[in-house]
Amino acid sequence: MSSSAMSSSCAEENASALRLKAGEPQAAEAAQLGDAQAAEDSLERQYPPVDKAKVRQAVRLYLEAIGDDPDRPGLRETPDRIARASTELFEGLTTDPREILEKRFPVNSEEMVLVRDIEFYSVCEHHLLPFFGVAHVGYFPGKEGVLGLSKLARLVDVYARRPQVQEQMTAQIADALMKYADARGVIVVTEAEHMCMAMRGVRKANARTITSAIRGRMVNPTTRAEAMSLILNSARLSNN
Known part of the structure; x- marks a missing residue:
């Protein structure tokens, strides 16, 4: 490769590096805005009620996957118990915080x-x-x-x-x-x-x-x- 070609190649690499470096703050800012938007969406997101049938099915499959028998006496009602417990453990998903904070005392x-x-x-x-x-x-x-x-x-x-x-x-x-x-x-x-x-x-x-x-x-x-x-x-x- 000639010296002029090498010089041109180096110049292009340097220019590319400068463009990437210049873009780093914008990329970081975009990432921060994305995080903020995700937090905002999560704050106001509305969730559906717990699907107990799916929970029961998933728990049964899980018990089978770990090698246990979901039909043995001690586990027979476990899928239903976990389905019912899930509605309480995760009730915050369907509770609107605005309803809690709307009333104030003057x-x-x-x-x-x-x-x-x-x-x-x-x-x-x-x-x-x-x-x-x-x-x-x-x-x-x-x-x-x-x-x-x-x-x-x-x-x-x-x-x-x-x-x-x-x-x-x-x-x-x-x-x-x-x-x-x-x-x-x-x-x-x-x-x-x-x-x-x-x-x-x-x-x-x-x-x-x-x-x-x-x-x-x-x-x-x-x-x-x-x-x-x-x-x-x-x-x-x-x-x-």
Whole structure:
């Protein structure tokens, strides 16, 4: 190859590399927008009721697949039990969070409201094994007033009773409060034990996973520190 041809080839490669590099921010931005859109769709997606017949069929096939006999006395009614349990375990799929958050009390308050140690039980979407723990939820009320305290616990239940990962659940609770309760700021911290870590894989019982989601005014470092202090100090008091 002549030197001029080599020079031309190198120039084209460099130009191509520059175009790819220049496109990296746009690609990253597009990916972020895609993630945000997926989260938005998941927040408002409407799910059909549990199909119990399909659940019964699937459980029976599963029992056969692992080498057991679905017709033996101990397992004969298991497919039906799991079908009925599924409607309760995953009832959050058919519950609209907007109905929980629509009513507010006209209290003129701009102070933080925080409820901690809200127990929850959920199912990991990766292995369909339980994870459970507590959620701490704090928010700054919007112009329409404050929520009833029980509404925060109900909101946690809506998103806990779905197959998902802990990180998604935490974010959706925060996003729902911002969008449907017109909160000016939100902090959600969840602590959970995962049976997929305790029963299989690394088999580390008692390991706790902590996730957080911070929105609006809570992003301010001083405000965030105040909220975390309330959560942590309350935990110390309850343990004494």
